[in-house]
Amino acid sequence: MLAAALAVQAAALLAVSWQVAVDGPLLGLDRWVRHGVLASRHRLSNSLLDHLGALLSDLGGSVPAVPILLGGGALAAWRARRAGMRRWWFPLPAAVATAGLIPLLVVPAKAWFHRPGPLGLPLTPEQWGWYPSGHTATAGIAYGVAALLLGRTVGARSRRRLHAGAGLLAAGVGLGLVWSDYHWALDVVASWCLAGLLLPALALPVAHLMPATRPVTPKLPAPPEHR
Incomplete structure (x- = not known):
């Protein structure tokens, strides 16, 4: 199941990137979505x-x-230390490395594709471009990794809630960007795919280095001895 989802995301990312690079017909989808969003905003007129x-x-x-x-990395390290994990310190460098990885993935792609934004204004020399969406990628990767790290220090139910919350945040950021006319829809889709491919790869070393914490069942007091 996971392999199929990763394959679909990789294929979508490659297809969209190719169409952006060659200004292909798939970009008509961007114009169609933008037209529909602007029409909805005008019709609703809801501040x-x-x-x-x-x-x-x-x-x-x-x-x-x-x-x-x-902060999520620091909290995960603190909780891991309290739980007596051997590698309790791991979330701190993992969070710092992730923070440095995000611009390394996004900025070169923006500069290479050099795609103008929805308003159609030409890019100035100091602008990198709109593709892929940096805000969407930042949200998906940053919140996702924070949830992965914290998830290793809580029970299974709380872990699922953290993962779901991170996913909802990333989805909300992308939808907000399209609704606000800050980004083309395909800019957002590409960054969702990028985060969706990266997070499972990061989850493997996290799971290996931080065995999930299991809730401790309290020991019941022994019954008194009868003499």
Whole structure:
């Protein structure tokens, strides 16, 4: 199941990247989605939705995503140490390395594809481009890794909730960017695929170096001896 999901995401990322590089017909989907979103915004004319879209978009910025990633790593290390894990320190360098990995993945791709944004304005020399979406990738990877690290220090139910919360945040950031007309839809889809491919690869060493914490069953007091 996981292998099939990874294959689909890899194929989608390659296909979208190829179409962006050659300005292919698939980019018509971007224009169709943008037209539909703008029409919906005009029809609804709801300032609350617009503010929500902008707020969700901001959650994909380096602030607050990177501080939450680093804070999650620190909290995971503290909890791992309290639980007596041998490699309790691992979440700290893992979080720092992830924070450095995100721009290494996104910035060169933006500079290479050099794609203009939805407004159609030409890129200035200091701009990298819109593809893939940096905010979406930052949200997916930063919140995802924080959830992976913290998830090794809690029970299975809490772990699932952390993973689901990270996924919802990444989805919300992408949708907010499209709703706010900050990004093309395919910019967001590519970053979702990128995060979806990276997180399972990072989950393997995390699971190996941090065996999941199991809830401790309290010992019942022994019955008193009868004399």
